[in-house]
Amino acid sequence: xxxxxxxxxxxxxxxLGVILVLLVVVLAVFADFIxxxxxxxxxxxxxVYFNKAPTARNIFGSDLVGRDLFxxxxxxxxxxxxxxxxxxxxxxxxxxxxxxLAGYLGGKVEFVLMRLTDVFLSIPPLVLAIAMMGxxxxxxxxxxxxxxxMWWPWYARLVYNIARSECEEGYVLxxxxxxxxxxxxxxxxxxxxxxxxxxxxxxxDMGFVIIIVSSLxxxxxxxxxxxxxxxSMVAEGARYLPDSxxxxxxxxxxxxxxxxGFNLIGDALREIFGAEQ
Amino acid sequence: MSRxxxxxxxxxxxxxxxxxxxxxxxxxxxxxAGERVALVGESGSGKSVxxxxxxxxxxxxxxxxxEGSLEFEGQDLNKLTRRQWHALRGTAMSMIFQxxxxxxxxxxTIDTQFAEVxxxxxxxxxxxxxxxxxxxxxxxxxxxxxxxxxKSYPFQLSGGMNQRVMISMALANRPSLxxxxxxxxxxxxxxxxQTLKLMHDLVEESRTAVFFISHNLGVVREFADRVYVIYxxxxxxxxxxxxxxxxxxxxxxxxxxxAVPRITGGGIPEINDVNPAFLDxxxxxxxxxx
Numbered sequence: 001x002x003x004x005x006x007x008x009x010x011x012x013x014x015x016l017g018v019i020l021v022l023l024v025v026v027l028a029v030f031a032d033f034i035x036x037x038x039x040x041x042x043x044x045x046x047x048v049y050f051n052k053a054p055t056a057r058n059i060f061g062s063d064l065v066g067r068d069l070f071x072x073x074x075x076x077x078x079x080x081x082x083x084x085x086x087x088x089x090x091x092x093x094x095x096x097x098x099x100x101l102a103g104y105l106g107g108k109v110e111f112v113l114m115r116l117t118d119v120f121l122s123i124p125p126l127v128l129a130i131a132m133m134g135x136x137x138x139x140x141x142x143x144x145x146x147x148x149x150m151w152w153p154w155y156a157r158l159v160y161n162i163a164r165s166e167c168e169e170g171y172v173l174x175x176x177x178x179x180x181x182x183x184x185x186x187x188x189x190x191x192x193x194x195x196x197x198x199x200x201x202x203x204x205d206m207g208f209v210i211i212i213v214s215s216l217x218x219x220x221x222x223x224x225x226x227x228x229x230x231x232s233m234v235a236e237g238a239r240y241l242p243d244s245x246x247x248x249x250x251x252x253x254x255x256x257x258x259x260x261g262f263n264l265i266g267d268a269l270r271e272i273f274g275a276e277q
Numbered sequence: 278m279s280r281x282x283x284x285x286x287x288x289x290x291x292x293x294x295x296x297x298x299x300x301x302x303x304x305x306x307x308x309x310a311g312e313r314v315a316l317v318g319e320s321g322s323g324k325s326v327x328x329x330x331x332x333x334x335x336x337x338x339x340x341x342x343x344e345g346s347l348e349f350e351g352q353d354l355n356k357l358t359r360r361q362w363h364a365l366r367g368t369a370m371s372m373i374f375q376x377x378x379x380x381x382x383x384x385x386t387i388d389t390q391f392a393e394v395x396x397x398x399x400x401x402x403x404x405x406x407x408x409x410x411x412x413x414x415x416x417x418x419x420x421x422x423x424x425x426x427x428k429s430y431p432f433q434l435s436g437g438m439n440q441r442v443m444i445s446m447a448l449a450n451r452p453s454l455x456x457x458x459x460x461x462x463x464x465x466x467x468x469x470x471q472t473l474k475l476m477h478d479l480v481e482e483s484r485t486a487v488f489f490i491s492h493n494l495g496v497v498r499e500f501a502d503r504v505y506v507i508y509x510x511x512x513x514x515x516x517x518x519x520x521x522x523x524x525x526x527x528x529x530x531x532x533x534x535x536a537v538p539r540i541t542g543g544g545i546p547e548i549n550d551v552n553p554a555f556l557d558x559x560x561x562x563x564x565x566x567x
Contacts, residue, residue: 189382
């Protein structure tokens with residue numbers, strides 16, 4: 001763990017990733033203290049500063065009702081991060097348990113679980129989410145639900161494949177021979193061997209969840225106004241390109257920075273864990 | 278002398294997509310307390326499946342059809358519930374494998390894995406007690422820097438070291454039967470000899486019966502008291518080690534011995550894969566009470 005951190009911080013690319021992610025997290029966590037106009041995250045109208053290009057007062061410019069764009073980007077980060085963490089915190093355990101059980105038990109259990117997973121995987125993710133949001137009300141809660149529903153099968157598939165190959169390893173047979181319970185073998189022997197891959201995927205996925213949630217919001221199916229969201233901010237501003245460029249460019253850059261940061265860390269972790277094995 | 282393991286007329290069939298494959302055609306063998314018995318044969322002759330049937334692992338495979346009587350320390354294994362059979366594993370019977378390094382989980386230290394083994398018999402064992410007990414056991418397999426070994430991960434130790442760790446783990450709960458499935462085949466010859474010597478002394482001391490599965494006749498001759506030769510799922514010859522090696526009665530046994538490469542050179546002998554004489558009936562040597 002400590003060694004991983006040291007490698008992560010000594011490589012310039014992964015260090016950049018760590019810095020970007022820390023920046024995003026600090027902005028999101030301390031939004032109330034950093035944002036120049038905290039009240040602008042809600043429905044506030046300020047026609048004096050309506051649709052202004054970046055100035056010293058509004059460093060990212062202001063939006064169509066005069067709200068400070070910088071403030072809104074920071075609060076949007078908060079929503080994106082919460083969504084990302086919640087989605088992964090639900091879909092990772094579900095997918096992992098499904099994958100482990102299918103991989104280790106095999107037979108009927110494998111058939112039922114993995115075919116179910118295939119059904120979810122066969123529907124394009126965004127289409128599934130759009131369909132779910134169409135049936136449900138477009139709220140933050142349901143956006144999380146929809147993204148979670150399309151996310152867990154990837155963990156199931158990943159963990160299933162690792163579990164299958166780990167089952168061939170001698171230590172699984174050795175554990176069976178010594179009389180270890182199924183629970184012990186699955187969660188104490190096989191799971192720890194899957195963790196590096198799971199952690200790497202989670203880091204990479206933080207970026208992708210942010211993109212997917214932004215895509216849903218861009219289509220008007222995700223986070224609803226007046227709650228700030230990077231995707232809906234881009235969508236709103238896209239209509240006023242190229243004149244009011246700051247409406248799209250800054251939220252877009254914000255997405256880029258967060259996703260880029262998480263991906264850099266994810267790639268580095270993949271290399272580190274890969275080299276160990 | 279009490280019987281530890283008694284197998285009678287054991288049949289094994291696998292049901293596959295292409296039909297039924299017969300693997301074991303009614304083999305019978307027994308092992309007495311403290312005895313070292315070897316099962317010798319070529320690849321695919323049914324050595325390892327026999328071991329897995331004794332442990333009850335193969336029974337969990339739905340495609341396997343198993344018939345025949347299995348008695349362990351006087352109790353009929355077939356009448357045991359899965360749970361009872363399960364309880365025997367790792368306590369009354371244990372097993373060591375070909376490749377010691379892959380038999381240990383790479384993400385845990387030896388210390389942790391030892392504690393888990395010891396808790397099979399003694400679930401409330403504290404960490405400190407487990408460590409000191411593990412150190413004692415490692416000492417018995419001539420590992421003297423146990424503090425370092427216990428803190429290591431399996432991949433940080435050599436194959437011979439891991440094999441010794443495996444042996445001490447397998448004997449940790451004082452089983453009455455130890456099944457050794459080609460132990461040390463993955464190791465080089467000197468290390469293999471060392472670990473076999475260690476195992477020999479340990480089982481002598483603890484009066485553990487050993488069911489030794491091997492295709493290495495040299496090792497078998499040194500290690501075993503009695504030998505069963507298996508060919509295509511049938512026992513073709515059985516008897517005390519000395520008797521079999523001095524006077525192999527069965528055509529297959531003779532072919533097997535002729536196939537051992539000589540250190541003096543002279544090439545590997547030509548042996549036909551199929552020889553009608555290999556299917557001759559069982560040859561029994563004296564001194565083998567049935």
